[in-house]
Amino acid sequence: MTAMCDVAFLLLTFFMLTSNFTSQEPVLVATPSSISEIKIPETNIARILVDPGGKIFYSLDGQENRIGLLKKMGEKYNITFTDQECKEFSTINSFGVPISLMKNYLALKPDQRELKDNLIGIPADSTDNQLRFWIGFSRQVNSKIVIAIKADQSTPYPVVKKVFSTLQDLKENRFNLITALEQNPLERTAKN
Amino acid sequence: MAEINTDSGGKKKHSKKVKRKKLSTRVDLTPMVDLGFLLITFFMLATTLIKPQTMEISMPSKDKVPEEEQTKVKSSKAMTIVLAGSDSIYYYFGTRENDIDPQLMTTDYSSEGIRQVLINKNAPILVKVNELRQKRDNHQMTEDEYKKQLSDLKADTDAPVAVIKATENATYKNMVDILDEMNICHIGKYAIVDITGFDRELINHRK
Numbered sequence: 001m002t003a004m005c006d007v008a009f010l011l012l013t014f015f016m017l018t019s020n021f022t023s024q025e026p027v028l029v030a031t032p033s034s035i036s037e038i039k040i041p042e043t044n045i046a047r048i049l050v051d052p053g054g055k056i057f058y059s060l061d062g063q064e065n066r067i068g069l070l071k072k073m074g075e076k077y078n079i080t081f082t083d084q085e086c087k088e089f090s091t092i093n094s095f096g097v098p099i100s101l102m103k104n105y106l107a108l109k110p111d112q113r114e115l116k117d118n119l120i121g122i123p124a125d126s127t128d129n130q131l132r133f134w135i136g137f138s139r140q141v142n143s144k145i146v147i148a149i150k151a152d153q154s155t156p157y158p159v160v161k162k163v164f165s166t167l168q169d170l171k172e173n174r175f176n177l178i179t180a181l182e183q184n185p186l187e188r189t190a191k192n
Numbered sequence: 193m194a195e196i197n198t199d200s201g202g203k204k205k206h207s208k209k210v211k212r213k214k215l216s217t218r219v220d221l222t223p224m225v226d227l228g229f230l231l232i233t234f235f236m237l238a239t240t241l242i243k244p245q246t247m248e249i250s251m252p253s254k255d256k257v258p259e260e261e262q263t264k265v266k267s268s269k270a271m272t273i274v275l276a277g278s279d280s281i282y283y284y285f286g287t288r289e290n291d292i293d294p295q296l297m298t299t300d301y302s303s304e305g306i307r308q309v310l311i312n313k314n315a316p317i318l319v320k321v322n323e324l325r326q327k328r329d330n331h332q333m334t335e336d337e338y339k340k341q342l343s344d345l346k347a348d349t350d351a352p353v354a355v356i357k358a359t360e361n362a363t364y365k366n367m368v369d370i371l372d373e374m375n376i377c378h379i380g381k382y383a384i385v386d387i388t389g390f391d392r393e394l395i396n397h398r399k
Contacts, residue, residue, distance in 0.1 A: 005225045034247045153368075167251070177368060180245065
């Protein structure tokens, strides 16, 4: 009995220490698979999420960074965010609203933010490319960020291209595409 | 099951008369273990142990490069891959020479499709890659050395250059698949480029 108890608590400690919780994403995305085995870093990451319909969501890690980012965005678009709103923003993992609706979005309760009506996506068209500023200011807030794109398999290519060219405009020519793992068919046949 | 022995209190009154019964110091651990396992289950379900994989890509810079600094690609080494809708691929080698259009061919994403084309195109390099891999597997070479030599091979001047162009009908999966094929077939030089009028013309001709 004591032994089992020991094991149970040992495991418990292990899981508690190694765990990082699954971060809630606003939309469900099925990533394509690739043979690449490079792991994504856990910190200093800016994630661009693209859903099958082409809506763009963005997330930056680090609460301090998020507050800095929102303030810079506010300055750019002449919107002043209160401390309360900044604090609220720092707790949100991924968001996808135009900056003009950000105040309303922050006033919502967390469960209301998940509603379909509030998942609008960040505008990234050439006329109003807010994604560009989100990423640009993220780089200013935290120079070490790695940019990763997580898009759904069935996302039409023009949407992805829009994101790619936004990044190219910012001279962010190296970035990551998040994929699921798949075995290399050539190495597999070579080994068998 | 989850009860702690509490009957010691009642007997205390008589303890002066009766010889004190030696009480067990053991505590019932079952509830604690229950709680322990409950928490383990919670943490196991709430955590992600698998980190997602990523594919690193470098896009060409949008800055204008002067004509004389541009690297010219031998047309015999160039291969253009056009990702079209409904999971089909058009490809051609070289470019228009002496007013003769390159022959446009079509294929798909299966292992017999585009991969076979790429393997044929990249055959000399792949032979060397296989030699390298065998050396590594026989422990004649360290992993770092293998990676270094592999990247040298890929940067070879005789290596084929793939130009990837996607139409509006292609999906993100198509793009990732083709980039993946580049890695599988060890094609080191590839670029994602906007589709040109020439490519559209070729495809329309074929249709």
